[in-house]
Amino acid sequence: MTAATDPRVDTRITEDPLPPLEPDDSRVKLGAELLFHGRVRDEEEGRPIVALEYERYEGLAEKELERVALDTVERFPIDQLVCWHRIGRVGVGEASLRVVVWSCHRVEGLEAMAWFISSLKHRVPIWKWAVTADGERFPSTCGHDENGPEGDHGTHAH
Amino acid sequence: MAEMITVTLVCFSQVRHHIGSHLLPIELPLGSTAGDAEADLRSRLPEHVRALPMRVAVNQEFAERSAVLQAGDEVVFMPPMQGG
Numbered sequence: 672m673t674a675a676t677d678p679r680v681d682t683r684i685t686e687d688p689l690p691p692l693e694p695d696d697s698r699v700k701l702g703a704e705l706l707f708h709g710r711v712r713d714e715e716e717g718r719p720i721v722a723l724e725y726e727r728y729e730g731l732a733e734k735e736l737e738r739v740a741l742d743t744v745e746r747f748p749i750d751q752l753v754c755w756h757r758i759g760r761v762g763v764g765e766a767s768l769r770v771v772v773w774s775c776h777r778v779e780g781l782e783a784m785a786w787f788i789s790s791l792k793h794r795v796p797i798w799k800w801a802v803t804a805d806g807e808r809f810p811s812t813c814g815h816d817e818n819g820p821e822g823d824h825g826t827h828a829h
Numbered sequence: 830m831a832e833m834i835t836v837t838l839v840c841f842s843q844v845r846h847h848i849g850s851h852l853l854p855i856e857l858p859l860g861s862t863a864g865d866a867e868a869d870l871r872s873r874l875p876e877h878v879r880a881l882p883m884r885v886a887v888n889q890e891f892a893e894r895s896a897v898l899q900a901g902d903e904v905v906f907m908p909p910m911q912g913g
Binding site for chain 1: 839841842843845846882884886889890891905907908909910911912913
């Protein structure tokens, strides 16, 4: 887990389940609060699964996640970005990723959210292993190379 | 005979699956680059994994393949990332 030094970003990588998001009514100048949860689907590469196990390159993953968040707040006029990413075993239906973006208006927030998530998927050294009901564990083969948000999958996006 | 150094490859995802271990110490001649370590690693991998694009990191920071390695370095060849 790492705490960002720029108050505009809060990035963490944690083995713990994501806590409930507490309502915050104090941001009186910010009209848009966007919340994204990435959740584990019940299949991977067409096979039914019971969980994903996320692994990360400890040290670099934390640094790069923070850098992606900082790049986002530099690129888009948003007020704050929070991103927590779980690692370890995450059961089907559970959230592996939470991103919250606050901005004055919705447009910049929506654009920042999309760009941040796509950049995270391409840049942060995190990988996932699928776990089946009979205990088999296999590495996912579906990944994102370094071409960045503009070079995403041609036929599908996730 | 060339002086040798030992570096540790840290393996993830499909690389880890096929190497069968998270850590793989390898010996290289003094003055070897990350690219030399990559050639060693890829020679141990099946064709479909060898063909993956991989980013390079040395000691927890992204690096170029031309980076000259030192004894004890931690070197990672990262298959396409899968966070989210």
